[in-house]
Amino acid sequence: MSTYSASKAVAIPQSVEEGAALAGRPLSFPTALLASGTGVFASAAWVLFGLSCQLWTDLSDWPRTHALSIAAFIIAGGILGATVSGKLLGRFGAGLQARAPWLLALGLFLSLWEVATAKFAWLPLPFFPPPQAIIEVYTDDLPKLLDSVVASVKLQLGGYAIGAAVGFLTGVSIGWSRSVGYWVHPVLRFIGPLPATAWLPFAFFTFPSSWSASTFLIALATGFPVTVLTWSGVASVNNAYYDVARTLGAKPSFLVLKVAIPAALPHVFVGLFMGLGSSFAVLVVAEMIGVKAGLGWYLQWAQGWAAYSNMYAALIVMSLLCSGAITLLFKTRDRLLVWQKGVVKW
Amino acid sequence: MVAHAFAEPITFPAVGAALEVEHISHAFDIDGSVLPVLDDVNFSVKPGEFIALLGPSGCGKSTLLRLVAGLEPPRSGSLREDGEAISGPFPSRVVVFQDPTLFPWRTVWNNVALGLEAQGILKGQRQRVDDAIELVGLSQFRNAYPHQLSGGMAQRVALARALVNDPKILILDEPLGKLDSLTRITMQGELVALWQRKGFTTLMVTHDVEEALFLANRVIVLSDRPARIKADIAVDRPYPRHRGDPALAELRRHILGLLGLDATW
Numbered sequence A: 001m002s003t004y005s006a007s008k009a010v011a012i013p014q015s016v017e018e019g020a021a022l023a024g025r026p027l028s029f030p031t032a033l034l035a036s037g038t039g040v041f042a043s044a045a046w047v048l049f050g051l052s053c054q055l056w057t058d059l060s061d062w063p064r065t066h067a068l069s070i071a072a073f074i075i076a077g078g079i080l081g082a083t084v085s086g087k088l089l090g091r092f093g094a095g096l097q098a099r100a101p102w103l104l105a106l107g108l109f110l111s112l113w114e115v116a117t118a119k120f121a122w123l124p125l126p127f128f129p130p131p132q133a134i135i136e137v138y139t140d141d142l143p144k145l146l147d148s149v150v151a152s153v154k155l156q157l158g159g160y161a162i163g164a165a166v167g168f169l170t171g172v173s174i175g176w177s178r179s180v181g182y183w184v185h186p187v188l189r190f191i192g193p194l195p196a197t198a199w200l201p202f203a204f205f206t207f208p209s210s211w212s213a214s215t216f217l218i219a220l221a222t223g224f225p226v227t228v229l230t231w232s233g234v235a236s237v238n239n240a241y242y243d244v245a246r247t248l249g250a251k252p253s254f255l256v257l258k259v260a261i262p263a264a265l266p267h268v269f270v271g272l273f274m275g276l277g278s279s280f281a282v283l284v285v286a287e288m289i290g291v292k293a294g295l296g297w298y299l300q301w302a303q304g305w306a307a308y309s310n311m312y313a314a315l316i317v318m319s320l321l322c323s324g325a326i327t328l329l330f331k332t333r334d335r336l337l338v339w340q341k342g343v344v345k346w
Numbered sequence B: 001m002v003a004h005a006f007a008e009p010i011t012f013p014a015v016g017a018a019l020e021v022e023h024i025s026h027a028f029d030i031d032g033s034v035l036p037v038l039d040d041v042n043f044s045v046k047p048g049e050f051i052a053l054l055g056p057s058g059c060g061k062s063t064l065l066r067l068v069a070g071l072e073p074p075r076s077g078s079l080r081e082d083g084e085a086i087s088g089p090f091p092s093r094v095v096v097f098q099d100p101t102l103f104p105w106r107t108v109w110n111n112v113a114l115g116l117e118a119q120g121i122l123k124g125q126r127q128r129v130d131d132a133i134e135l136v137g138l139s140q141f142r143n144a145y146p147h148q149l150s151g152g153m154a155q156r157v158a159l160a161r162a163l164v165n166d167p168k169i170l171i172l173d174e175p176l177g178k179l180d181s182l183t184r185i186t187m188q189g190e191l192v193a194l195w196q197r198k199g200f201t202t203l204m205v206t207h208d209v210e211e212a213l214f215l216a217n218r219v220i221v222l223s224d225r226p227a228r229i230k231a232d233i234a235v236d237r238p239y240p241r242h243r244g245d246p247a248l249a250e251l252r253r254h255i256l257g258l259l260g261l262d263a264t265w
Helices: A002-022 A029-035 A037-055 A065-084 A091-119 A131-140 A142-176 A178-191 A196-206 A210-235 A239-247 A252-289 A295-304 A308-336 B003-007 B061-069 B108-112 B114-118 B126-135 B151-163 B181-198 B209-215 B246-258
Strands: B019-030 B033-045 B050-054 B076-081 B093-096 B169-173 B201-206 B218-222 B229-234
Touching (some): A131 A142, A142 A308, A178 A210, A196 A252, A239 B114, A252 A295, A252 A308, A252 B114, A295 A308, B033 B076, B061 B169, B061 B201, B093 B151, B108 B126, B151 B181, B181 B209, B201 B209, B209 B246, B218 B246
Parallel strands (some): B050 B201
Antiparallel strands (some): B019 B076, B218 B229
């Protein structure tokens, strides 16, 4: 703990210079040296984490404690090295410097977590496992975890693709054709707002397998927001665009494919984003209740065996997957809607 | 830029079409009541003429243009292009609206290519798109998106998008109405130059008397809604015209009088 308070005591007077570095102002030589302070402290925080693993004996038997502390020291060394040679590393160095405050916070958080669980059990065991227990899951239970990831991704991808495709086509048809709208709109109003999970009992005895039932539910959860937003996107296209295209000789197919759909695309992406969120919820519930594979099932299984570290390990993987999927969607959107830059923000 | 075209000798390729507007009446249904907007409008346009339609705001000028473009059928009367009845939109009659209405998801080049693409003849005719962009002086902006353009540039792109189709009748619905006055004066000159070079028939709605007189062969003055033709005035002055021309000033006074605005003279 002495290291911790010492580093903190030095940190305070330097915060002004750090602020200057963040603001990107040119710095004189001694100030520049001080500006890399955050990196040094981040490194110190990871040393602290390594030490916190070693200083006290574990309250229980966790085989990965020593390895974890070594890893922490290696990371600390890496941060320090990168900070000192920051200019030489180019973009990587700059990126690291920008993230130094986060690395610092992470190191402190891990130290606190380590001490609060493995060393003094301020948080009750086994409900709050220490970091080394979770690392242990990743090393020892990897095959099962990977199988679960693959199962979840497959189920999610299939259901999402079907839901997005059907939702998009339905949305375009109701937005475009008044007679399709007349028939589909009331059905959509009646069924759409129902949470997809409410269909669970129905789906599981209607469909031949729990797999197809879950695919249906995920597609349903994705399809509703995609349909509604595609529809509103197509319906809100400025009529002047159609007038322009018609006077230039456009046929109806051109009006749909080259006017209505591109104009509606920003709305479609909002729908895809919302659909992704609600389909994650359905995926996990479906896996917890019916499907005998996937991360939701893994969570349920871990909880049944009181394997809380497995649960946390699965939760971390799940959150990485979900945020990865959303990042991917946003990247796709930015690519396709490059013309929107500076027009719309959401 | 196009401005140098002023100096070129005037050529009349006469690609323009004749237009017959025969006893057109039109009305809108608004909440069950019928609102008449055009009342027996009757005039004919010779190939290559530049007609300005002047009238008080909301009198039905723009509706008349929509009917000529074929975007709507008239309630009664008929429209003919070179003797053939107009029954729907056709790329020989292209409209430039008050708003540029460029497609924001398309670059300048792709916006201008819209007509050829819609007609399925873009392949092998890409040069026409380049030429049209060149014509309005925006070659450097061919890959820009509409939100990166100024109002005047956007309206030039809209003009290029119309001209790339080699229209026989160019329909202009207050195309310069939203531009600042300097850009407007520049573009009036460009418009005259383009019209003289290409020889298309032009039908332009405006509420600016000076603009009408600077550009048009004939100014048709319309009454309040429902629009009726109040006067059909030939502007028999050579091009390029000068804004200070006393003959134009005299016509301007006359027209303002017809519109009931002579007190401001």
